[in-house]
Amino acid sequence: MRHYSILQILILIIITSCNTETSKQTPKGISLPSDFGLIKDVIYGHDYGMAMTFDVYVPQNPNGAGVILTNSGGWTSPYDTFKIEENGKYRYTTDKEMSQMNTWHVLSPKALVSNGYTVFEVRHGSQPKFLMSEIALHIRRAVKFIIHHAVDYNLDTNRIGLWGGSASGHLSLLIGLTPEIALIDAKEEWEQTRSSISAIAVFAAPADLGKFVSDNPKELENRPVLRMKDEQFQEYAPVTYASKxxxxxxxxxxxxxxxxxLIQGQLMYSALQQAGVESHFIVFENTTHSPTVEQARRGVDEALAWFDKHLGNKSKD
Structure with missing residues (x-):
């Protein structure tokens, strides 16, 4: 219980500090730039004796909604650099730095936070040490933990979304489409409850893992996490779980x-449409897995508009 009490106190201090010109009351080790507050290394679980953590980006003018962003690339975490530490303070990754990373969603925390969303940057155990079953469990636990503690962040549990690209997108779909699944090692009541998400936005996400590896045999060589039993390819494929x-x-x-x-996105969209799920599919022309800054910005803008529509960004009303 002490852990949660301390966490709540830190959150209150940081949210208060975000609305002042100084951060004199900020706990040691937490720096508050002018554009966002940061709560680092919140522990949501443990595995193999290691702490599983996430960071929280706190907006100056929160809108009461939150977006969970899994920091994953090739099921390795952390993969993307959303923020840079300089002289003990944090700033967002710049467009130039982002262009050198060749990744889709580095720009997303800045866009979301500046529009009032509280952003949770979640890290999971990385392959090859961790299996797909363990990685999925990490993200599922994080989502349940965040929803359970939503009140601590002044969030509405009915206004929480998931966002990710590539492996992060795969995990966002997998967890977001299966809120009814409890944690296999659940001990607390919150670990057994539904963790319903209100909106999902993904880019370039693997959706049918069986087809993904059959179309790209080298992925099995490059990513041990994909060396699974036949039935597991279906178990960890988001297309399996599309429902109304x-x-x-x-x-x-x-x-x-x-x-x-592209077929991966087409298959996921088709499954959602057949299930009667409100869904939208956008194809980016002449766009590879490593986007330009302009392409990435458009993707983030589309995701932001989607969240505004379905999570109800009251700050824009």
């Missing part, structure tokens, strides 16, 4: 993507 009660889902994909081919 799924949250509104935005699928974005580049038509020149050779790493995660």
């Amino acid at each position: 009660d799924d949250p509104p889902t935005l699928i974005m994909h580049g038509n020149a993507d050779k790493v995660v081919p």
